[in-house]
Amino acid sequence: MQKEKLLYEGKAKKLYKTDEPRVLWVEYKDDATAFNGEKKEVITGKGQLNNEISSLLFQKLEDSGINSHFLKKLSSTEQLVQETEIIPLEVVVRNIVAGSLQKRTGLKEGTVLDQAIVEFYYKDDELGDPLINNDHIRILKAAQPQEVEQLKKQALAVNETLKEHFDSCGLLLVDFKLEFGRTADKQVLLADEISPDTCRLWDKATKEKFDKDVFRFGLGSLEEGYTEILKRLGGAVHG
Ligand code: C5P
Numbered sequence: 001m002q003k004e005k006l007l008y009e010g011k012a013k014k015l016y017k018t019d020e021p022r023v024l025w026v027e028y029k030d031d032a033t034a035f036n037g038e039k040k041e042v043i044t045g046k047g048q049l050n051n052e053i054s055s056l057l058f059q060k061l062e063d064s065g066i067n068s069h070f071l072k073k074l075s076s077t078e079q080l081v082q083e084t085e086i087i088p089l090e091v092v093v094r095n096i097v098a099g100s101l102q103k104r105t106g107l108k109e110g111t112v113l114d115q116a117i118v119e120f121y122y123k124d125d126e127l128g129d130p131l132i133n134n135d136h137i138r139i140l141k142a143a144q145p146q147e148v149e150q151l152k153k154q155a156l157a158v159n160e161t162l163k164e165h166f167d168s169c170g171l172l173l174v175d176f177k178l179e180f181g182r183t184a185d186k187q188v189l190l191a192d193e194i195s196p197d198t199c200r201l202w203d204k205a206t207k208e209k210f211d212k213d214v215f216r217f218g219l220g221s222l223e224e225g226y227t228e229i230l231k232r233l234g235g236a237v238h239g
Helices: 046-063 099-105 134-139 145-168 222-232
Strands: 003-009 013-018 023-028 031-034 039-042 070-073 078-082 089-096 112-122 171-182 188-191 199-203
Touching (some): 003 023, 046 070, 046 078, 046 145, 046 222, 112 134, 112 145, 134 145, 145 171
Antiparallel strands (some): 013 023, 023 078, 089 112, 171 188, 171 199
């Protein structure tokens, strides 16, 4: 398999075409960004940690019967994925109050929700990725109503598998963000990444934060937090 031209460079990853139709080559970068790119830093080793963690989690989901764009891990910072047309929605699932839910509702951080909730945000940097409802999704033509139902169902299924898996590793899955794409035959497929950049993960006993909030709010070392998550997931820690 040959890596070909750069197709897209995002905040955390680069996507390349390959010589294989509909197969993309993903490179995880060491760049850390927060608050819509306002806070930026290069953290050596971050790309590797996220690639390892994301590969393990996509594999775990596949073992539970949940498909994604993930095809295989190529190296410590690279993956092969199936090409999709990304649906411009961020699908957030929450089990525990934190972040923008805490701000929006005033509920106390750490409050356990009796049932997981799903939110949709419109992927648009200029607008600051606003929270939107089903009517907004319809007028924006971001997704078809039946696709929205599938996104919700699949996001909750991902939550069930990952919540249980993290729990068995001594971690609380507080919330996370997923992205989905459409395959060539218009099927909705889980895409992007699942990593401590996109999930809130707290120690079950102490509630210590190991995820990107460590970087967002300067709570300590991002590398140490992500390494702890990789270790608990049973992954190989490099260097
Ligand atoms: O900030 P907020 O509380 O809405 O974030 C909910 C979850 O979605 C968090 O786990 C956060 O890391 C993730 N998220 C993300 N990318 C964004 C916004 C939120 O991965 N652009």
